[in-house]
Amino acid sequence: MTSKNTLQSRLDYVFCRPVLLRRAMTHRSHSAPHNEKFEFLGDAVLNCVISALIFQRFPALKEGDLSRIRAHLVKQQTLCQIAQTLELAKDLRLGEGELRSGGRKRPSMLADALEALFGAIYLDGGFSAARAAIERLYAPILDHLDLKMSGKDAKTCLQELLQGRKIALPEYTVITTRGAAHRQQFEIQCTVPSLEIQARGRGASRRAAEQEAAARALAEIKRS
Amino acid sequence: MTSKNTLQSRLDYVFCRPVLLRRAMTHRSHSAPHNEKFEFLGDAVLNCVISALIFQRFPALKEGDLSRIRAHLVKQQTLCQIAQTLELAKDLRLGEGELRSGGRKRPSMLADALEALFGAIYLDGGFSAARAAIERLYAPILDHLDLKMSGKDAKTCLQELLQGRKIALPEYTVITTRGAAHRQQFEIQCTVPSLEIQARGRGASRRAAEQEAAARALAEIKRS
Structure with a gap:
């Protein structure tokens, strides 16, 4: 006890x-x-x-x-x-x-x-x-x-994972850009068409938002 | 199969x-x-x-x-x-x-x-x-x-093990010495009285024979 x-x-x-x-x-x-x-x-x-x-x-x-x-x-x-x-x-x-x-x-x-x-x-x-x-x-x-x-490198991870499965690479699209120039907020969508995955990420830079979107896409793939 | x-x-x-x-x-x-x-x-x-x-x-x-x-x-x-x-x-x-x-x-x-x-x-x-x-x-x-x-250091190992258990240290006795001076063969007995252990070792030097005897005594203790 x-x-x-x-x-x-x-x-x-x-x-x-x-x-x-x-x-x-x-x-x-x-x-x-x-x-x-x-x-x-x-x-x-x-x-x-x-x-x-x-x-x-x-x-x-x-x-x-x-x-x-x-x-x-x-x-x-x-x-x-x-x-x-x-x-x-x-x-x-x-x-x-x-x-x-x-x-x-x-x-x-x-x-x-x-x-x-x-x-x-x-x-x-x-x-x-x-x-x-x-x-x-x-x-x-x-x-x-x-x-x-x-x-850090979710985009790279995702790219490698898809290449390993011989699947077309993901596409990143800007959905929204908000805020004044010094406090911008990006929303990016990562799409993997052949897996029917659409994952969104936000961030203070385009790069950060892309990384978050890629991380979510990765998580999605691992769950499936 | x-x-x-x-x-x-x-x-x-x-x-x-x-x-x-x-x-x-x-x-x-x-x-x-x-x-x-x-x-x-x-x-x-x-x-x-x-x-x-x-x-x-x-x-x-x-x-x-x-x-x-x-x-x-x-x-x-x-x-x-x-x-x-x-x-x-x-x-x-x-x-x-x-x-x-x-x-x-x-x-x-x-x-x-x-x-x-x-x-x-x-x-x-x-x-x-x-x-x-x-x-x-x-x-x-x-x-x-x-x-x-x-x-290498069975004697040290044995000594430490016995000290850890608060047991009297082992005694080493020469049993036999054989052969000409340049090719001598020693037989040594390692005795741990309180554990009733007597282990023998041979070697080309007194030190080597003692180490082998100590190693056998150690093995004996670990088995018991």
Whole structure:
């Protein structure tokens, strides 16, 4: 049983062996056994889960783009952001010196502990448990990434996807242009005739609106 | 059904979706879809499985040693060795140019295809299937590594393990010394009284014999 305020409830995962969770939260400055080896394992588990997630989520992307996205998702800053959402700092077990020097807030400390936590979940519940937890924690970031990606190269993705299926390339048409010159708002329609897809996007530039339209067309194709 | 000579039988894994195996064996010089993205995925799967395997197999090792061993196990040379055991080259699908320039034997080509194969197994049968296949293929290497490790620092591993359990340190006794001075053969016994373990090792030096005895004592402890 977990109350609302425990790490396990925030994580939405209950450990069969809570000793593993305890160790994941224990920094070497506190006591042994500490979380360094869990971090070694968790780093590899995270890398694997993220690779599989983005492999499946972005079927049109090439290896180089997947590598770039993976690097973004497993870097310290992203891990730290998730650790903050989880309020991981509250549960860290640090030695006196680390506590005094603000270790609880140090990004590397939080990122390492989060990786150790993934290692602990792997040891406790296996790969599927670790994958599910990582997927839950990364969901908001991945959703946001979809948009960022679409602002970046959704047009390219869409083009590649259609070329791969030997389908005629999409057409982009301006539907409306609104606002004064310095605050224009574009609405663009992306049409893929042979798939009967018409998707619209808006943006402060023609390019941004096209990217959003392409992202929506892509999503449409993936759903069908 | 697979005959003795297929890659699937040598791999001891039968694909539900053979198209995935085919893609894993297809180099970009041959045709699309090729194996580059499978390699991206397989590399991460391999890294994760190897991390978990050595984490469990070498409980006394520290993070730095585990990292070193992992790097050894996933490097091109090791992958190439496994690819050769699997006779992977026979199944590679390469373009004309690659074939002519001896691509089938190029270490990087073989290593990449093996990683792609691990990615394909992950997609076909999930993490547990990939883990089982990797474990089978790495078994001889890990067994050899055990011995190499023991030739390297089994005494240290054993000492750390016993210290961790607050057990008295092992004693090493010379049992026999044979042969002429330049070809001596030592037999050493490693005794851990409180665990009732007596393990013997031989070697051309006292140190080598002690390491082998320590490795056997370690193995004994892990089995019990």
